[in-house]
Each structure stands twice: as structure tokens, then as C-alpha cells.
Amino acid sequence: MTEKQSSMLRADNLFREIAGEIPVRLVDNVSLDIAAGEFVCIMGPSGSGKSSLLYLLGLLDIPNRGQIWLDGIDTSHFNEDQLAEHRLRYLGYVFQFHFLLAEFTVLDNVTLPMRKLGQLNAAAMLERAKSLLDKLGMLAQMHKYPHQLSGGQRQRVAIARALANDPKIILADEPTGNLDSASAVNVREILKNLAHDMGKTVIAVTHDIQFATAADTRIGLVDGRINADWFTRVNSAVIAP
Numbered sequence: 001m002t003e004k005q006s007s008m009l010r011a012d013n014l015f016r017e018i019a020g021e022i023p024v025r026l027v028d029n030v031s032l033d034i035a036a037g038e039f040v041c042i043m044g045p046s047g048s049g050k051s052s053l054l055y056l057l058g059l060l061d062i063p064n065r066g067q068i069w070l071d072g073i074d075t076s077h078f079n080e081d082q083l084a085e086h087r088l089r090y091l092g093y094v095f096q097f098h099f100l101l102a103e104f105t106v107l108d109n110v111t112l113p114m115r116k117l118g119q120l121n122a123a124a125m126l127e128r129a130k131s132l133l134d135k136l137g138m139l140a141q142m143h144k145y146p147h148q149l150s151g152g153q154r155q156r157v158a159i160a161r162a163l164a165n166d167p168k169i170i171l172a173d174e175p176t177g178n179l180d181s182a183s184a185v186n187v188r189e190i191l192k193n194l195a196h197d198m199g200k201t202v203i204a205v206t207h208d209i210q211f212a213t214a215a216d217t218r219i220g221l222v223d224g225r226i227n228a229d230w231f232t233r234v235n236s237a238v239i240a241p
């Protein structure tokens with residue numbers, strides 16, 4: 001492997017199309033190179049392929065063509081077991097809907113990925129889950145169930161769960177999409193701090209221009225392709241007086 005050391009996530013010419021009478025092109029030759037500790041946002045019009053790209057980067061979907069390297073490891077020949085292990089160990093996911101398990105407490109929701117990975121004993125899992133909840137200001141709510149929390153609180157628990165196995169990369173799909181503006185700012189700052197203070201690579205799809213302003217790197221996507229001009233146009237429309 002001859003990849004750049006600084007590259008935490010690199011994609012080369014990713015292409016994803018859904019076959020059919022009229023094929024649907026989701027992602028069209030996207031290449032990118034994202035460093036450790038970088039806070040990246042992906043923006044673009046509705047239907048431009050942002051979620052599809054994030055799913056490919058998160059190994060939740062497989063490209064028809066192209067390659068993805070995670071921390072220098074070529075993932076293109078991974079079998080299902082290797083994909084599953086990498087999803088659990090190296091990647092953390094935060095979605096617009098929190099996907100917390102309703103019948104589990106906050107603490108159990110955060111512990112679950114550690115149980116799946118099976119590397120820590122029960123006491124260590126509990127300690128780690130509590131420490132993550134503490135960092136996210138949710139320790140006092142650890143015995144509550146998801147329905148007893150606000151949207152912003154649920155999203156903070158979802159972030160704690162995403163961090164459970166200490167992944168190198170956090171992928172977030174519209175993480176503030178369902179939140180009121182104060183909670184959205186809070187979640188955005190948490191994600192930014194994960195990158196800047198904890199060295200996580202954070203890649204977020206968002207429609208929130210404030211989110212984009214906070215990011216280190218902005219990727220504009222139009223019709224499944226990277227489009228550098230998109231931000232210039234959005235900025236002049238939204239930010240310029």
C-alpha cells in the first residue's frame with residue numbers, strides 16, 4: 001500500500017448506479033481525500049447523491065466501481081465479515097433519526113456496540129459508556145428511555161453510541177435535520193469538537209449552511225458529482241448582503 005499517511009479516508013472514482021430499465025446514477029466518479037481530525041461537510045441540492053455518497057464512504061453500500069481506503073487499508077476486496085468488522089470498529093454513524101432502541105435505556109443503547117465488538121469486560125463497558133455520556137452531558141439521563149428525552153438529547157446519546165468503540169471516523173447524515181436551532185448548534189459544536197479535540201474524522205451531510213460554515217472542508221455535490229462552484233453560488237446567495 002502506498003497511500004499518504006495523512007489520509008484517513010480516501011475515495012478514488014466512486015461510481016454507484018442502480019440498475020434498471022432506466023439506470024439511476026447516484027454517485028458519479030467522486031474522488032476525495034480526507035485527513036485525520038478533519039471536519040467535512042457534504043452539501044448539495046436534494047437528490048444530488050449526498051446520502052448515497054455517505055453510505056459508500058461508511059461501507060454501508062458497495063460502489064459499482066472505484067475504491068475506498070480507510071486509514072490506508074483498501075476496502076474494495078472486503079468480504080461481508082470484514083465489512084461488518086470495519087463498520088463496528090472504525091466507523092460511527094449518526095443519522096437524522098436517532099435509531100436508538102426504544103426498549104433499552106440510554107446506558108444500554110451506548111453499551112450495545114461494545115457488546116457486539118466483544119473486546120471489553122462488563123465493568124469496562126459500563127465505565128466507558130458512562131464516560132461518553134458524561135462528555136456529552138447525558139450522564140444524569142443514563143437510566144432513561146429514548147422516549148423520555150428531547151430530540152437534542154437523543155441525538156447526543158446517538159453520538160455517544162457512535163463513539164462507543166472509539167471509531168476513527170464519524171459519518172453523520174443530516175444530524176441536525178430534526179432539531180430546533182439551539183439543539184442543532186449544540187450537536188454541530190459537539191461534532192466539530194470530536195474532530196478538533198478528539199482527532200476524529202467527521203463527515204456530515206447537511207442542508208444547514210451554518211454547519212457548512214463551521215466545517216474545515218466543504219464538498220458540494222450536484223447530480224452525484226463534486227461541484228466546487230456550488231458553494232460559491234450558495235455563499236453569494238445566502239451569506240452575501
Ligand SMILES: Nc1ncnc2c1ncn2[C@@H]1O[C@H](COP(=O)(O)OP(=O)(O)OP(=O)(O)O)[C@@H](O)[C@H]1O
Binds near residue numbers: 024025026045051
Ligand atoms: N435505492 C435506490 N433506488 C433508486 N433510486 C435511488 C435509490 N437511492 C437513492 N435513489 C435516488 O438517487 C438520488 C440521490 O439520492 P440521495 O438520497 O443520495 O440524495 P440526497 O442528496 O441525500 O438527497 P436529500 O438531500 O433529499 O436527502 C435521488 O434522486 C434518489 O431518489
